[in-house]
Amino acid sequence: MSVSDQQSKSLEAKVVVLGSQGVGKTSVVIRYVGGMFSKAVSPTIGASFFTYKLSLDNYRVKLQVWDTAGQERFRSMAPMYYRKANAAMLLYDITSPDSFYDIKDWVKELKKNVDYPIIMCLLGNKCDLDSGRKVSIEEAEEYAQSIGALFFEVSALKNTGKYILPCLMD
Amino acid sequence: MSNQIERCYIFQSSSKTSKSVVSTKTVVPFDNEEDDVNSEQWRSQPKHIFILSEAGKPIYSRHGSEDKLVTIMGVMQALVSFVGDSNDSLRCMIAGDHKFVFLVRDHLLLVGVTNCMDSTHQLLLQLTYVYNQVISVLTHSTLCKIFKQRRNYDLRRMLSGAEKFFDNLLNLMDSEPGFLLTAVRCLPLDYSIREIIAQSIVQHAKIKDLVFGLIITNNQLITLVRIKKYYLHPMDLHLIMNLVNASESFKTAESWTPLCLPKFDQSGFLQAHISYLDDSCETCLLLLTVDRESFFTLSECKNKIKERLLKYNALRAISDSLKRNAYGIQQCGINDLRHFLYKSKSTAQYTSPELEAPYVTQAEKDRLFGLYKYLHHRIHSAARPLKILFHVGAYETLLGWVTAGFELYAVFGPLVTKTSAIHAVNKLLRWIKREEERLFILNSVTF
Numbered sequence: 001m002s003v004s005d006q007q008s009k010s011l012e013a014k015v016v017v018l019g020s021q022g023v024g025k026t027s028v029v030i031r032y033v034g035g036m037f038s039k040a041v042s043p044t045i046g047a048s049f050f051t052y053k054l055s056l057d058n059y060r061v062k063l064q065v066w067d068t069a070g071q072e073r074f075r076s077m078a079p080m081y082y083r084k085a086n087a088a089m090l091l092y093d094i095t096s097p098d099s100f101y102d103i104k105d106w107v108k109e110l111k112k113n114v115d116y117p118i119i120m121c122l123l124g125n126k127c128d129l130d131s132g133r134k135v136s137i138e139e140a141e142e143y144a145q146s147i148g149a150l151f152f153e154v155s156a157l158k159n160t161g162k163y164i165l166p167c168l169m170d
Numbered sequence: 171m172s173n174q175i176e177r178c179y180i181f182q183s184s185s186k187t188s189k190s191v192v193s194t195k196t197v198v199p200f201d202n203e204e205d206d207v208n209s210e211q212w213r214s215q216p217k218h219i220f221i222l223s224e225a226g227k228p229i230y231s232r233h234g235s236e237d238k239l240v241t242i243m244g245v246m247q248a249l250v251s252f253v254g255d256s257n258d259s260l261r262c263m264i265a266g267d268h269k270f271v272f273l274v275r276d277h278l279l280l281v282g283v284t285n286c287m288d289s290t291h292q293l294l295l296q297l298t299y300v301y302n303q304v305i306s307v308l309t310h311s312t313l314c315k316i317f318k319q320r321r322n323y324d325l326r327r328m329l330s331g332a333e334k335f336f337d338n339l340l341n342l343m344d345s346e347p348g349f350l351l352t353a354v355r356c357l358p359l360d361y362s363i364r365e366i367i368a369q370s371i372v373q374h375a376k377i378k379d380l381v382f383g384l385i386i387t388n389n390q391l392i393t394l395v396r397i398k399k400y401y402l403h404p405m406d407l408h409l410i411m412n413l414v415n416a417s418e419s420f421k422t423a424e425s426w427t428p429l430c431l432p433k434f435d436q437s438g439f440l441q442a443h444i445s446y447l448d449d450s451c452e453t454c455l456l457l458l459t460v461d462r463e464s465f466f467t468l469s470e471c472k473n474k475i476k477e478r479l480l481k482y483n484a485l486r487a488i489s490d491s492l493k494r495n496a497y498g499i500q501q502c503g504i505n506d507l508r509h510f511l512y513k514s515k516s517t518a519q520y521t522s523p524e525l526e527a528p529y530v531t532q533a534e535k536d537r538l539f540g541l542y543k544y545l546h547h548r549i550h551s552a553a554r555p556l557k558i559l560f561h562v563g564a565y566e567t568l569l570g571w572v573t574a575g576f577e578l579y580a581v582f583g584p585l586v587t588k589t590s591a592i593h594a595v596n597k598l599l600r601w602i603k604r605e606e607e608r609l610f611i612l613n614s615v616t617f
Contacts, residue, residue: 021331030422042418043331046427046442049465067423071331073307077428080462 019091020099021070027156044069087119120149127153206234218283273297287540289547310436338416353520357390374474379461403433443468
């Protein structure tokens with residue numbers, strides 16, 4: 001869908017990626033922004049900032065992505081990154097139930113602190129590890145519905161799942 | 171009055187007896203069920219560093235896993251509190267050829283154990299660095315708050331992901347003389363280039379609430395710009411270098427992270443904008459501010475700084491200097507001088523040539539560093555501080571010299587006489603004076 005310059009309008013969107021440590025936030029972002037998978041991703045310190053440009057339905061979209069650190073000590077810094085965000089990617093690891101339950105805390109926090117409609121998108125990462133699955137698709141789907149979030153399963157390793165595009169349809 | 175007498179508890183035989191007791195258990199040294207204490211590999215480590223809470227809970231161990239060291243950490247806590255009960259404090263313990271050094275700080279107990287050259291004072295300094303690293307990650311106020319609420323808290327939860335900072339810091343301290351000297355090393359650069367680099371920060375990052383702007387590479391300082399009324403202590407600078415050195419994560423993207431500098435303000439965080447200026451990720455720019463909202467402003471500053479550095483070929487100059495390495499000892503043109511450390515006291519910076527033969531193998535490097543530690547220890551001995559020391563060893567001759575302006579530690583071949591060593595050192599001082607604009611940052615740049 002190539003769009004000529006005159007027709008296209010530009011749009012900026014702020015996206016924040018949240019979730020427990022080790023679920024693969026940085027890997028998913030790098031897969032999306034950089035189109036690759038790196039084995040040597042090391043734990044994020046504070047938060048990393050990425051920009052990504054794409055065209056979508058006559059729009060030139062510039063995404064500003066905050067990839068946050070999952071470690072507990074950075075927890076209190078989170079508002080700095082999710083404030084003013086248009087969309088929140090809530091990432092968990094399908095092989096770790098704890099990381100799925102942690103999402104509930106994030107949702108609570110977002111509902112409490114964000115006073116405008118923020119698009120939430122629940123992402124189950126590492127879906128290539130289906131044999132070690134501990135969180136079922138049904139359970140996650142049901143939860144996503146209950147909080148009014150989109151839901152996808154993805155794999156940063158295998159590059160499956162398209163997840164950011166639909167969020168921006170609004 | 172508290173009765174704080176420095177006392178050494180000496181248990182000459184204890185290491186031997188404990189060895190014989192456990193030797194029957196060391197048949198399977200890597201058995202998961204066993205405590206690490208019983209593994210030969212763990213026991214043979216030259217330097218152990220432990221952090222535990224006041225309540226005796228393990229927080230960090232340099233070697234082995236904390237979970238398997240619960241008992242030994244309990245013993246350490248018991249020893250400290252036993253001596254503490256009589257209004258005294260346990261500073262140092264010697265058992266066989268091992269030295270145990272204790273540092274008690276708010277809510278934390280730090281213990282260093284070694285059979286190396288490190289003096290008690292040097293180990294205490296290393297423990298202080300480790301303590302500062304904890305503060306750098308958490309702030310002193312958070313640490314106090316946590317333990318006030320729950321004395322029994324497992325601090326590893328809050329430090330998870332920060333273990334690599336401790337590991338990296340301890341490895342750096344075992345090889346980098348800057349920590350011993352409390353001084354930083356600067357990347358050798360022409361005065362004019364360094365001036366351009368500093369001015370690019372001054373011009374493009376003159377932003378309200380920006381406290382420090384600095385560029386570092388490979389544990390060396392390239393430039394530092396600060397607000398007039400604030401200084402950056404070398405210990406804080408070392409922690410910044412350790413943060414950058416230990417984290418691969420900054421290489422992926424611009425980062426925005428809280429960072430506490432204990433010497434600057436141990437009660438709060440500064441906010442750090444961290445980014446690499448070159449594609450090979452060698453030259454790192456840090457902009458430290460008190461404004462938590464200024465990421466995008468600083469990100470723009472970074473782009474402008476980078477543009478200007480490219481325009482004036484400054485990034486090229488930096489990578490050239492890195493490739494060239496600092497300088498060889500022959501460049502100083504002094505016979506029989508093998509290596510030296512020179513610290514300029516007023517700037518808290520030091521310089522030293524590259525390590526060359528015979529100090530190329532790890533064992534020889536360690537031995538040389540051991541000699542420096544010995545020399546440093548003798549000169550700074552609290553009981554009898556020295557101004558100058560000439561020491562003839564088996565393989566080399568050492569000369570240490572401390573004045574109001576500098577500290578110099580020089581290593582010569584074994585056959586050098588005192589007169590010729592003094593003569594050589596004077597010649598070296600003249601060489602350093604000639605090169606000082608290139609080796610040191612002499613004028614401190616402010617916004």
